[in-house]
Structures are given as C-alpha cells and as structure tokens.
Amino acid sequence: MGKTARLLPLVLTATALLPQQPSNDPSYQEIPLDGVSVQAHTKPYGMVGITWPEGVRNVAAKVRVEQNGKWTDWQSLSVEDDHGPDPLAPEGIQRAGTEPLWVGNATGIQASAVTNTGTTVSGAKVVLIQPGVLSSDADDPGEIGAASSASPYPMPLMVSRRRWGADERLRAYNGADCVRPRYTTTVLGAFVHHTADRNDYTRTQVPAMVRAIYAYHVKSRGWCDLGYNFLVDRFGRIFEGRAGGAQLPVLGAHTASYNANSFGVAVIGNFDQVAPPPAMLESTARVLAWKLDANYRSPSATIRLDGKSLHTVSGHRDTKATDCPGTQLYNKLGWLRQRVNTLMGGSFATPIYRYARQLGFRNIGQPFWGEHPTRTGWATYFATVDVFYSVATGPHSTAGAFRTRYRRLGAGSARLGLPITDAYQVHGGARQKFQRGWLVWDRRARQVQVVYGRAL
Incomplete structure (x- = not known):
C-alpha cells in the first residue's frame, strides 16, 4: 500500500485509437496501475480485470471503458478474496484480484484500485483480454432437452473444452506441476457460484467469455486452469470447465479450502439484483443431479468439508463472507435442491x-x-x-x-x-x-x- 489516494488519474501515453471491430486474434495485456487510476486507449479487448499482490485485503476496484468513441459510466468490480485453489494446491504464483468483467469490445480503459482507507495498492495491474473469435463460436448445441427419468440420472448435453476453444497449452503456463489434472477422493457436494459478470451477453459471445475467464484465471491469478468445474449460461447451455474429465472428481479452484471432494458450478452473470432465468436454473439442476446421483449423494443431506457442516448443494457464501453467488441466485438454492432430488428420483436404486x-x-x-x-x-x-x-x-x-x-x-x-x-x-x-x-x-x-x- 502506498500514499493517500490522489483525485486525478495517472495518464499513460495513449496509442492511436483503433477501429471498433471484433478481433480474430487473441491478445493479453497487463497495464501497471501504480496510481489511483490509469487512462489509456488500447487495442480492442473483450474482458477486463484488476489484480494485485496476494495478501492485500479490502480493495475497492472499478473501471470504465471506451466503446465506440464514448466512455461508459464507472462500474465496480466484484472482489472475491476466497475464490481460488486450496492452500496446498499446485496452482502457481497467485495474485489476488477482482472477478473479470465481460465488456464485449472496447478500445480504452480507465481503472482504479484503492483500499477502504483510500490508499493506493502497490503492484496492481489492469488486465485486458481479447479471447479472439473462432468459427465454432457461432455453433449452437441447441436448447436443453427433456428431463430424463433414467437411473442413474444421465450426463446432460455439455459443450466440451475442445468445442469452446480451450488452448490446452495454457495449462503449462504456471509450470509442469499444472499440466496434469489433480483429483480428489470422491464427490461429496457442490458449490454454486456466479461469475459476477454482465447478463446481456449473446449466444455467440459465450465461448469467447469462457476462453477469457480461462486466460484470466491462469495468466492473471496464477492458477493451473479455469477454476470452475462447470459453467452454465443464461440460455441453459452447460460448459465443461477445468480439464481432467467431467465424470471424475477433478480438483477445482472455485472455493478456497473447500475444493477437495466438491465441484463448482458457476452461472455466467451477476445475480445480486437480477433473478437467474429458468433455463439457467434447470440446466444447473441437471448438472448437479448427474454428478450427485452418480456418486450416490443426496441433495437434501448435509456434509462436512474442512471441518464445516454444509448442505450437499451450497452457495459460495456458505463458506465465507462473500456476495457470491448473488442474493437472487442464493435464494433459489432451496428450489435447486428440490429439483435435483426430483430429477434423481428421490433415492438410489441402481x-x-x-x-x-x-x-x-x-x-x-x-x-x-x-x-x-x-x-x-x-x-x-x-x-x-x-x-x-x-x-x-x-x-x-x-x-x-x-x-x-x-x-x-x-x-x-x-x-x-x-x-x-x-x-x-x-x-x-x-x-x-x-x-x-x-x-x-x-x-x-x-x-x-x-x-x-x-x-x-
């Protein structure tokens, strides 16, 4: 932490304003944020986040972006200190940071990161990610299908890592220990998250959003891979998250200290004020039902993880003081448990x-x-x-x-x-x-x- 925050932004040398067109080429930029704010024109990017050295707490971060030659209003970024890997996991050199924000396409950035006492954060960086455009982004696996009564509950339709365009070479970015997936003993329960992102994204943008989150988690935060095991968009499509086999108990980096013997499902959007759409809730219930039924876990039971008693289906905020998964989604957890129980048939009978x-x-x-x-x-x-x-x-x-x-x-x-x-x-x-x-x-x-x- 540095001196008391100044009111004027730190202005970087601006590059020429680039055309407002989506880029086909991925890019990753980090801009030092040593003052209260940074202002610059940039090459086009689609996602923004702010990171700082691990150990700095109580940070307030905000950004505004330039789109089509105009600046948006300032927007606060969600800061989740306990998103991430377990303390002993081989997740590389970690940095604290905000949740990333999808902006679609922007060509300029202003950002601020200060503590709650108004002091600057030394070593902070603004991260700008352009995930690029792939021809497969326009592919649509379709709507969610009819619910099945088969036992065990079947694996739902899922967009694979290959289909959403995961660059598997990125898993070596933080060292050889990250290349091979890590597994836990079993699956005891699940944590529901939201990405604290925007809710007005289009179908074709979602694969790029997932690629950008993947890059942010690995390059910006120092993790081995995308933190969540699964993601669900507002259209009800399920995306495979962390590598290692969707059917296996892959160790994720979604709920620090509680990742072992659990899996994380993140719904893409911000549900502090807005209720999640029905298609999103239904698909979340289906991925939960499939994983829990396969491992003979009741959604109505309680479990113990890291010495804490939790519901089999819990929200991120059940582990620590956090807004995640948003009040409107958290209020739906009771419905999710009931729906999962119905999909599973209420008992194990195989x-x-x-x-x-x-x-x-x-x-x-x-x-x-x-x-x-x-x-x-x-x-x-x-x-x-x-x-x-x-x-x-x-x-x-x-x-x-x-x-x-x-x-x-x-x-x-x-x-x-x-x-x-x-x-x-x-x-x-x-x-x-x-x-x-x-x-x-x-x-x-x-x-x-x-x-x-x-x-x-």
Whole structure:
C-alpha cells in the first residue's frame, strides 16, 4: 500500500485509437496501475480485470471503458478474496484480484484500485483480454432437452473444452506441476457460484467469455486452469470447465479450502439484483443431479468439508463472507435442491448401488468414478474395487491384481466381456470368470493371465 489516494488519474501515453471491430486474434495485456487510476486507449479487448499482490485485503476496484468513441459510466468490480485453489494446491504464483468483467469490445480503459482507507495498492495491474473469435463460436448445441427419468440420472448435453476453444497449452503456463489434472477422493457436494459478470451477453459471445475467464484465471491469478468445474449460461447451455474429465472428481479452484471432494458450478452473470432465468436454473439442476446421483449423494443431506457442516448443494457464501453467488441466485438454492432430488428420483436404486451396500462402503471406499455407462453395461469405480453391471451378468466386482489387469484391457472390454463371478480361490492361485473368458492369477508366476473361451 502506498500514499493517500490522489483525485486525478495517472495518464499513460495513449496509442492511436483503433477501429471498433471484433478481433480474430487473441491478445493479453497487463497495464501497471501504480496510481489511483490509469487512462489509456488500447487495442480492442473483450474482458477486463484488476489484480494485485496476494495478501492485500479490502480493495475497492472499478473501471470504465471506451466503446465506440464514448466512455461508459464507472462500474465496480466484484472482489472475491476466497475464490481460488486450496492452500496446498499446485496452482502457481497467485495474485489476488477482482472477478473479470465481460465488456464485449472496447478500445480504452480507465481503472482504479484503492483500499477502504483510500490508499493506493502497490503492484496492481489492469488486465485486458481479447479471447479472439473462432468459427465454432457461432455453433449452437441447441436448447436443453427433456428431463430424463433414467437411473442413474444421465450426463446432460455439455459443450466440451475442445468445442469452446480451450488452448490446452495454457495449462503449462504456471509450470509442469499444472499440466496434469489433480483429483480428489470422491464427490461429496457442490458449490454454486456466479461469475459476477454482465447478463446481456449473446449466444455467440459465450465461448469467447469462457476462453477469457480461462486466460484470466491462469495468466492473471496464477492458477493451473479455469477454476470452475462447470459453467452454465443464461440460455441453459452447460460448459465443461477445468480439464481432467467431467465424470471424475477433478480438483477445482472455485472455493478456497473447500475444493477437495466438491465441484463448482458457476452461472455466467451477476445475480445480486437480477433473478437467474429458468433455463439457467434447470440446466444447473441437471448438472448437479448427474454428478450427485452418480456418486450416490443426496441433495437434501448435509456434509462436512474442512471441518464445516454444509448442505450437499451450497452457495459460495456458505463458506465465507462473500456476495457470491448473488442474493437472487442464493435464494433459489432451496428450489435447486428440490429439483435435483426430483430429477434423481428421490433415492438410489441402481443394482450397482445395492450391490455396493452389500459389500459395505467401509470395505470398498467411496466412489471415485461415479456410476457411468460402459460399452457393455454400467460401472462405478470405488476406492478398492470396480463394480460392473449389465442385465445379462448382474453386478460383480474386480479387485486387486484382477482390477489392474482388467483396466489395462479397457474395463468393460468387448472381447472379454463383463465379469459373471467375483474372484475366487483355486489350487495354485485364483481366477475370475467373464462373459467370454477368464482372468487367472498364477501364484508361482505372480501375474494375471487372460484366457479367452468359456472352458478352463
């Protein structure tokens, strides 16, 4: 922190005013904000944020932008101190900052960042991101489909990272430790967020907005990847967030200290004063229902994370003092829990779940890869066993060396088929029967062999 704030802005040398046209080329700019404000003409950008060194608290930040030769009114930026990774996560050199604001297309910036006592913030930067335009931005995966009554609740239609244009090379920006996704033990619950952005964006702008948030989280904040596991736009479209497999318990960076064994869903917009649209709420309920049902978690239950008792479906503000996910969205969390419960059918009734209960969750551990379809049936991967099911075979599990070997074949292997027994002991080793063959453990050879055919 520096001296008492001055009233006049710090003026940078202005570049020539560029044409007000969307750019096809991505760009990333950081402008030092060492005074109370900075004023400059810039090349076109679509998203703006302000960052400062980690540890500085109680910062008030605001911006106004130049669009079509005119300056907008000043707008405060949301400051969420506890958005981000868990303290021990390998998320690079972190900087504190605002939530980014989508401005569509602008060619100038004025910004201010001061503490609540009116002093300047040393080391602050204004970040301007142009995510560029991709031909796929105009693609539309369509409206949300009809609700399904299948059990477990199916994975909803989702815009993949590849489809929204994620540059996977960016995950190496903060070091080699960031390249490989990190996973938690299981999924216990979910946190609902809002991006504190604007609400009047168009369909074709959303992929660019997601790319810009991704760049801001990585380059500006120092995180490994986009912080949220999923995002939902106002049209009801779901976007895959952090890399690592949407079906798996990927460690996110959405609710500091509470990311382990949870996932974060961010709705794109600001819902402090405005209610979220029905399509957005319905799609949020569907992604919650899919993840919770697959991991056998009731939306009506309570859980414990980081020593705190929380609802299975919680808002960001349930963990710390924050406005997120906005009062109007937070007031809808009760409806979301009820809707998720309805989509899930009110209880868990799948053959795999019933079989797992017979084995005992204390014995097999928690779900890691929740119940999902395979090429020949269904499967859930628990901590110590994998359970498979089809109508023809019933539920059976693989464990130990048999599980390892079966996974290498491609669990649910079409050639070997699903297990039709559990492993059992025989003279000299153990074996397990599958639809079209066997896995055989030879105690002397200390390895598992694959034997195709019905007889052995």
